[in-house]
Structures are given as C-alpha cells and as structure tokens.
Amino acid sequence: MTTQLEALKQYSMVVADTGDLDAIRKYQPHDATTNPSLILKAFDLEGYQSLIEETLAEVKQEVSDKEQQVALALDKLSVAIGSEIAGIVPGVVSTEVSAKLSFDQEASMAKARQIVELYEKRGVPKEKVLIKLASTWEGIRAAEVLEKEGIRCNLTLLFSDAQARACFEAGVYLISPFVGRVTDWYKKETGQDYGAEDDPGVKFVRGVCKYASDYGYKTVVMGASFRNIGQVLALAGCNRLTISPALLEELASNEGDVERKVSDEGEGTKKLEPMTEAEFRWEHNQDAMANDKLAEGIRRFAEDQDKLEGLIAKRL
Structure with a gap:
C-alpha cells in the first residue's frame, strides 16, 4: 500500500517548506522554499552551526562597519543555507528578498541580482534559484524585469485574484497563493470551521489554478501555507x-x-487586456481579506528579519 505522500506526488510536485536539512533528506521533495521565519528557525539547528560560524567569520574579514556586517551576513547566511539545500534537492530553492523592500521595485531588483551573484560564487547556478518577492505591485514589476534577465521568481504572500492575474500577465515563473492564512481570516471573521471542500483557502487556490488554465498561462501555481493535510489533499493536482x-x-x-x-485541462483561449496599476490596486483593495493578510504577512516577515539580524549581531 502506498502512503498518501507517495500518492500525492503522482499529481503534484512536492516542495519542502523548511530549511531543516534532515527533514529535506527524509521526505525527498523536488524543491525547497525558505523565508525569514524559516531561516530564523534554522539558525538554532545544530547542523547549521559550523556554516553560520564560517559565514560570520567571512563577513568580518570583508567589512568592518557593524551595520554593514549584519546586512551582509543576513544575505550570505540565507544563500549559504540555500546552497546546502540546493545540494540535496533535484529542483530549485527559493530565497526571499527582504520584506522591507516590498514597495521598492529598484531596490528589490538590486537585491535579487546580489542574491543570485552570491549563489553563483558558491557554485549554485541561477537556474537552481528562485527569487521570492512579495506580490505587491512593485514586487510584480520587479519580477517582470528579472524574468527577462533570466532570473526566475517566486511571488509570495499572494491572497487575491488581482495579485494572481497581475503575476500571470507579468510572466513570472511561479506564484505561491496561500491557503491557511486565507482560511484563518475567514474563521476569525465568521466563527466557522470549514471542511476541505468548503475551505475558503482551498477554494481560492483552486480558482487561481482554473484561471491559469482557462487563460493558458504557463506560470507554475504552488499552493502554500497549509494548516492540515485535508487542505493539502484537497489541492492534489495543483x-x-x-x-x-x-x-x-x-x-x-x-x-x-x-x-x-x-x-x-482548461482551453487556454480566454484573453484580457493587461491590467493597469490602478485596476490592480482597486481590485486588491476590494478584497478585505487579501488587504489584511498581505500587510500582515509583510510585517511578520520584517519582524522575523529583525529578530534574525539581532541574533546575527550578537554572534558577530
């Protein structure tokens, strides 16, 4: 008898939402994805301690200013951990641009290029890396430019149909529509519990998948932020x-x-004129859940980055 994990892999590519190397080796996902919250957890894992010490020692030799040391150490550490993961998974590893740059297109592009360069210095080609950006208008525009440069992007913190459509039209490689955080919002608002088939997060991601299929977009849709296996299994085939x-x-x-x-299996024949910035902002604004969760998600990632920077500063 096969396990549900083995059976699920027949329909969907499984990605590990962790920076834990032991977990990645155990479950053998195709890809792995990280964010500041996961890197923060990885910072305390025993298997990473020698890598952290080596990275921090390297940073001390390169720059003397304490503030610059922390900023460089954060980037180098994210890439060092990502490089370890890239050596295990057959596919790609996602590495996040700082959430604090979510509304700055130029700074996001500069940081993305720097991350790719750091990976290449460690022998990891850009084909093995996805740059994670928040699905703000600025993040999506940054991804559009980066994709044309051959830097593939993963647009995260995606909660609205407007965000998904804008990403599709920008030609981004991959989007990560969230499931659990969408459902969390509706549970809090309504006081209801949801089964897999009426789960608001599941319905949202299914709708995004259908839109991509109906309009013939090649962007990869990756369901994210799961609270239980019922949600996962309800998206088999994503x-x-x-x-x-x-x-x-x-x-x-x-x-x-x-x-x-x-x-x-959509026909892929439907067509729309590309949405404007005004249309994007208005349509996203009309979705109270998406507005709340995007803002909250950016704040959370920024807070975890601050905590991580504090730990790095102490170790330095």
Missing part, C-alpha cells in the same frame, strides 16, 4: 504544493490513495 515537515510526516505515515482534485 502544479506544486509546499508543505511543512509536520504535515509531510503525517502524509508519509498515512496509507491510502489520493484523488486528483485540481485539473489543468
């Missing part, structure tokens, strides 16, 4: 699913078949 170690363990422990729930 291009990719990024899953935490705890849920990967649960899927690997359960035996049983998995039914495809998402199809990519």
Whole structure:
C-alpha cells in the first residue's frame, strides 16, 4: 500500500517548506522554499552551526562597519543555507528578498541580482534559484524585469485574484497563493470551521489554478501555507504544493490513495487586456481579506528579519 505522500506526488510536485536539512533528506521533495521565519528557525539547528560560524567569520574579514556586517551576513547566511539545500534537492530553492523592500521595485531588483551573484560564487547556478518577492505591485514589476534577465521568481504572500492575474500577465515563473492564512481570516471573521471542500483557502487556490488554465498561462501555481493535510489533499493536482515537515510526516505515515482534485485541462483561449496599476490596486483593495493578510504577512516577515539580524549581531 502506498502512503498518501507517495500518492500525492503522482499529481503534484512536492516542495519542502523548511530549511531543516534532515527533514529535506527524509521526505525527498523536488524543491525547497525558505523565508525569514524559516531561516530564523534554522539558525538554532545544530547542523547549521559550523556554516553560520564560517559565514560570520567571512563577513568580518570583508567589512568592518557593524551595520554593514549584519546586512551582509543576513544575505550570505540565507544563500549559504540555500546552497546546502540546493545540494540535496533535484529542483530549485527559493530565497526571499527582504520584506522591507516590498514597495521598492529598484531596490528589490538590486537585491535579487546580489542574491543570485552570491549563489553563483558558491557554485549554485541561477537556474537552481528562485527569487521570492512579495506580490505587491512593485514586487510584480520587479519580477517582470528579472524574468527577462533570466532570473526566475517566486511571488509570495499572494491572497487575491488581482495579485494572481497581475503575476500571470507579468510572466513570472511561479506564484505561491496561500491557503491557511486565507482560511484563518475567514474563521476569525465568521466563527466557522470549514471542511476541505468548503475551505475558503482551498477554494481560492483552486480558482487561481482554473484561471491559469482557462487563460493558458504557463506560470507554475504552488499552493502554500497549509494548516492540515485535508487542505493539502484537497489541492492534489495543483502544479506544486509546499508543505511543512509536520504535515509531510503525517502524509508519509498515512496509507491510502489520493484523488486528483485540481485539473489543468482548461482551453487556454480566454484573453484580457493587461491590467493597469490602478485596476490592480482597486481590485486588491476590494478584497478585505487579501488587504489584511498581505500587510500582515509583510510585517511578520520584517519582524522575523529583525529578530534574525539581532541574533546575527550578537554572534558577530
């Protein structure tokens, strides 16, 4: 009998939502994705301590200014951890541009190019790297330029149809529509619990997948931010699913078949004029949940980056 994890891999590419090397080796995902919150957790893992010490020592030799040391150490550490992950997974590893740059297109592009350059210095080609950017108007425009330079992007913190459409039209490589955080918002607003089939986050991601299929977009849709395996299994067939170690363990422990729930068999013939900035901002603004969760997500990532910078400063 196959496990649910093995069965799920027949329909969707599984991505590990962690920086834990042991978990990545155990569950053998195709790709891995990181963010400041996950790097913060990885900072305390025993397996990374020698890498952290080497990176910080290297930074001290390169710059003397304390503030510059912390900024450089953050980038180098993210890339060092990402490089370790890239050596394990057959596919790509996602590395995030600072959430604090979410509304600065030029700074986001500059940081993305710097991250790719740091990876290449460690022997990891840009084809193995996805640059994660928040799905703001500025982040999407930055991704559009970077894609044309051959730097593939993963647009994250995606909660609205407007964000998804803008990403598709910009030709980004991959988007990460969130499931759990969408459902969290509706549960708080309504006081309801949801089953997999009426789950607002699941419905949202299914809608994004259908839109991509109906309009013939090649952008990869990767469901993210899962709270339980019911949500994961309800999106079997979505291009990719990024899953935490705890849920990967649960899927690997359960035996049983998995039914495809998402199809990519749309005609791909529908067409729309590209949306303008004003249309994007208005349509996103009309979705109260998406507005709240995008702003909250950027703040959370920025807060975790501040904590990580504090830990780095102490170690330096």
